[in-house]
Amino acid sequence: MALFTPSFSFKISASSSPRRCRFVKARRSFTLRAAVAVESPSFSSADRDGAPKLLLEVKDLSAVIAESKQPILKGVNLTVHEGEVHAVMGKNGSGKSTFAKVLVGHPDYEITGGSITYKGQDLLEMEPEERALAGLFMSFQSPVEIPGVSNIDFLNMAYNARRRKLGLPELGPIEFYGYVAPKLEIVNMKIDFLNRNVNEGFSGGERKRNEILQLAVLGAELSILDEIDSGLDVDALRDVAKAVNGLLTPNNSVLMITHYLRLLEFIKPTYIHIMENGRIVKTGDISIAEILEREGYKAISNT
Numbered sequence: 001m002a003l004f005t006p007s008f009s010f011k012i013s014a015s016s017s018p019r020r021c022r023f024v025k026a027r028r029s030f031t032l033r034a035a036v037a038v039e040s041p042s043f044s045s046a047d048r049d050g051a052p053k054l055l056l057e058v059k060d061l062s063a064v065i066a067e068s069k070q071p072i073l074k075g076v077n078l079t080v081h082e083g084e085v086h087a088v089m090g091k092n093g094s095g096k097s098t099f100a101k102v103l104v105g106h107p108d109y110e111i112t113g114g115s116i117t118y119k120g121q122d123l124l125e126m127e128p129e130e131r132a133l134a135g136l137f138m139s140f141q142s143p144v145e146i147p148g149v150s151n152i153d154f155l156n157m158a159y160n161a162r163r164r165k166l167g168l169p170e171l172g173p174i175e176f177y178g179y180v181a182p183k184l185e186i187v188n189m190k191i192d193f194l195n196r197n198v199n200e201g202f203s204g205g206e207r208k209r210n211e212i213l214q215l216a217v218l219g220a221e222l223s224i225l226d227e228i229d230s231g232l233d234v235d236a237l238r239d240v241a242k243a244v245n246g247l248l249t250p251n252n253s254v255l256m257i258t259h260y261l262r263l264l265e266f267i268k269p270t271y272i273h274i275m276e277n278g279r280i281v282k283t284g285d286i287s288i289a290e291i292l293e294r295e296g297y298k299a300i301s302n303t
């Protein structure tokens with residue numbers, strides 16, 4: 001069974017015993033981040049000349065659905081520097097999730113034009129696993145279930161895969177438990193979630209918390225969060241936002257997709273972009289989201 005999940009591209013071969021499901025490939029980049037803060041930090045790292053360091057540069061990107069060849073992205077331009085928080089908003093069906101999935105190399109889409117440079121490398125030349133290793137993390141709008149695989153085994157496997165890649169010794173189950181247990185506090189999850197199968201039977205809010213737990217365990221230079229606020233109650237939203245803020249450093253960035261101002265009040269964006277018909281048609285600050293909230297898309301739409 002091949003799965004494409006946010007930050008892991010891997011295969012699972014199920015055996016007769018679900019506990020013996022074997023991960024063939026699962027690698028993630030992780031650089032562990034600092035503790036939780038309440039407000040979004042508004043910093044960015046800089047080169048010696050004081051200019052913020054470029055993390056991601058998307059130029060004139062177009063993409064079609066691989067199967068039908070239907071064009072979805074029609075010339076996206078976006079630049080992200082280290083330490084910045086970018087929010088992408090836009091009407092349903094405007095191409096936001098497609099853009100996010102294209103960034104992590106989702107096989108449903110084919111690139112038909114443009115370029116993506118990530119940390120100076122051609123992202124489009126990299127396999128999804130390599131992108132993950134290079135520090136791209138994506139939390140999906142609808143996180144997938146992985147029946148028969150416990151959360152802790154999944155996290156331990158992903159964490160160790162990266163340790164192997166770095167030439168570091170793997171953490172055994174007991175050591176890993178010691179490492180992961182405090183991270184649950186970051187997202188306010190109960191310890192028994194570690195023994196449940198990945199996302200199986202999780203409520204919408206629990207799935208979102210679990211995504212952020214993965215991010216906290218694995219770390220990322222660029223976290224792509226697709227509607228991390230959907231289905232969250234106000235306390236859960238606060239917890240998730242606090243966790244994301246706590247993971248921000250001057251060297252990493254967040255690209256989040258949202259429909260609502262309320263998330264942006266917790267995780268303060270450096271820029272807000274409006275996507276319309278497969279393009280970013282407007283970029284600005286929080287005032288764009290405030291106008292949207294008050295007046296809807298007609299107030300800022302190009303059409």
Ligand SMILES: Nc1ncnc2c1ncn2[C@@H]1O[C@H](COP(=O)(O)OP(=O)(O)OP(=O)(O)O)[C@@H](O)[C@H]1O
Nearest residue numbers: 065072090091092093094095096097098099108141
């Ligand atoms: N794999 C796919 N197969 C068929 N159609 C697709 C696929 N992926 C995207 N689309 C279509 O592309 C368009 C853009 O979808 P996308 O999910 O990127 O929009 P969105 O802006 O994220 O929408 P929403 O705000 O509703 O989540 C939609 O019309 C969608 O149905």
